[in-house]
Amino acid sequence: MPLEKIVLEQDRALGLWLINEDENALVPHLSEEKIPESFTNPNKRLEWLSARLLVKVLLESWGLPYHGIAKDDHGKPSVAVHGYHLSLSHSYPYVAALIDKHQPVGIDLEQPKAKLLRVGPRVLHPDELSDAGSDLVKHCIYWCSKEALIKFYGKKDLTLAENLIISPFLKEDAGEITGKIIVTSDVTVVPLYYSVHPNFVMVFNKRIAT
Numbered sequence: 001m002p003l004e005k006i007v008l009e010q011d012r013a014l015g016l017w018l019i020n021e022d023e024n025a026l027v028p029h030l031s032e033e034k035i036p037e038s039f040t041n042p043n044k045r046l047e048w049l050s051a052r053l054l055v056k057v058l059l060e061s062w063g064l065p066y067h068g069i070a071k072d073d074h075g076k077p078s079v080a081v082h083g084y085h086l087s088l089s090h091s092y093p094y095v096a097a098l099i100d101k102h103q104p105v106g107i108d109l110e111q112p113k114a115k116l117l118r119v120g121p122r123v124l125h126p127d128e129l130s131d132a133g134s135d136l137v138k139h140c141i142y143w144c145s146k147e148a149l150i151k152f153y154g155k156k157d158l159t160l161a162e163n164l165i166i167s168p169f170l171k172e173d174a175g176e177i178t179g180k181i182i183v184t185s186d187v188t189v190v191p192l193y194y195s196v197h198p199n200f201v202m203v204f205n206k207r208i209a210t
Contacts, residue, residue, distance in 0.1 A: 006057075006058070006061065008058075008061055008062070011100060011101040011102055011103075011207075012098070012099065012100045012101070012105075012207060013058040013059075013061065013062065013097075013098075013099045014058075014096070014097070014098050014099075014107070014204065015054045015055075015057060015058050015096065015097045016094065016095070016096050016109075016202070017050055017053075017054050017094070017095045017096075018093055018094060019046050019047070019050050019092065019093040019094070019095060020093065021046075022046075023042070023045055023046060023049065026046070026049040026050065026053060027049065029053050029056070030049060030052055030053055030056070032068070033052060033068060035048055035049065036048070043092045043093075046092070046093075047090040047092055047095060050090070050095040051088045051090060051095050051097060052066075052068075052069060054095055054096075054097045055069065055079065055086065055088075055097050055099065058097060058099055059079065059082070059099070064082060067079075067080040067081040067082070068080040068081075069086065072154070074154055074155045074156060075156070076151070076154035076155075079099060084099050084100065084101050085099065085100045085101075085102070085103060085104050085105045086098070086099050086105065087105040087106050087107045087148075087151045087152070087204070088107070089107050089108045089109045089147075089151075089202075090109070091109050091110050091111050091200060094109055094111075094199075094200055096108075096109050096202060096204075098204050100207070103207060103208060104152050104153075104154065104205075105151070105152060105204065105205060106147075106148035106149055106150065106151035106152030106153075106190075106204065106205050107148055107151065107202070107203070107204035107205075108143075108144040108145075108147035108148045108151065108202070108203055108204075109144065109200050109201065109202040109203075110140050110143055110144050110147075110200060110201055111140075111199060111200045111201075112136045112137050112139075112140040112200075112201060113136075114136070116136060116139040116140055116143055117134065117136060117139055120132065120139055120142075122160075122161065123143065123146065123160040123161055124139075124142055124160075124161060125161050125162070125165055125166075127168065128142055128165070128166055128168070131168040131169075135171065137171065137196060137201065138171050140201040141169075141171065141177075141194050141196070141201055141203065142166055144194065144201050144202065144203035145164075145166045145177060145179055145192055145194065145203045146160050146164045146166065146179075147203075148179070148192060148203045148204055148205060149164045149179045149181055149190060149192075149205075150164065152181070152190055152205050153181050153188075158181070158183070162182070163181065163182050163183060164179065164180070164181060164182075165179070165180040165182060166178070166179050166180075166192075167179075167180075171196075172196075173195070173196050174193070174194065174195040174196065175193075175194060176191060176192065176193055176194075176206070177191075177192050177193075177194060178190075178191060178192070179191075179192050179205075190205050191205065191206040191208070192204070192205055192206065193205075193206050
């Protein structure tokens with residue numbers, strides 16, 4: 001499982017892996033965990049294993065042991081025992097993980113596919129849809145941004161087109177955009193960073209200066 005990228009800071013760690021092993025090569029590294037029986041698809045099983053192994057690698061880069069992944073009542077993950085904020089994403093064969101010791105995190109990666117153009121009218125605000133036009137990569141950036149915001153928020157009672165708003169932007173290979181989580185009268189502004197790679201798009205929230 002080659003490491004594509006790892007970014008370590010004092011309070012945040014980001015990792016990206018490319019899966020190229022089979023299940024038997026990964027299982028020995030996570031002997032303390034078992035794949036849920038409901039996971040029968042081979043690729044989904046590899047994603048499950050790889051995501052946990054990536055979290056383990058990131059923690060060990062900080063000199064910390066891995067004790068698994070915990071989830072709250074809403075299904076939002078965190079780093080077990082340490083209590084760090086955690087977000088995971090996978091689009092086979094890629095897996096991404098983002099850990100922050102103090103602040104909520106949300107990360108998403110997706111491979112640009114035609115289906116994003118088809119679902120655009122359902123998940124994008126009219127202003128976002130107009131800005132994206134027929135640009136598949138831009139649709140993918142919008143999609144990933146909203147998914148990252150959902151993970152940052154940590155609950156699933158949001159409507160993509162109404163509660164999650166992304167400000168229009170000029171597409172580049174990488175850049176910063178602004179996301180908003182709107183729940184009734186409360187508006188949370190979340191700065192996001194996106195990067196366009198040859199085979200996928202990745203978006204995650206930036207740290208907020210304290």
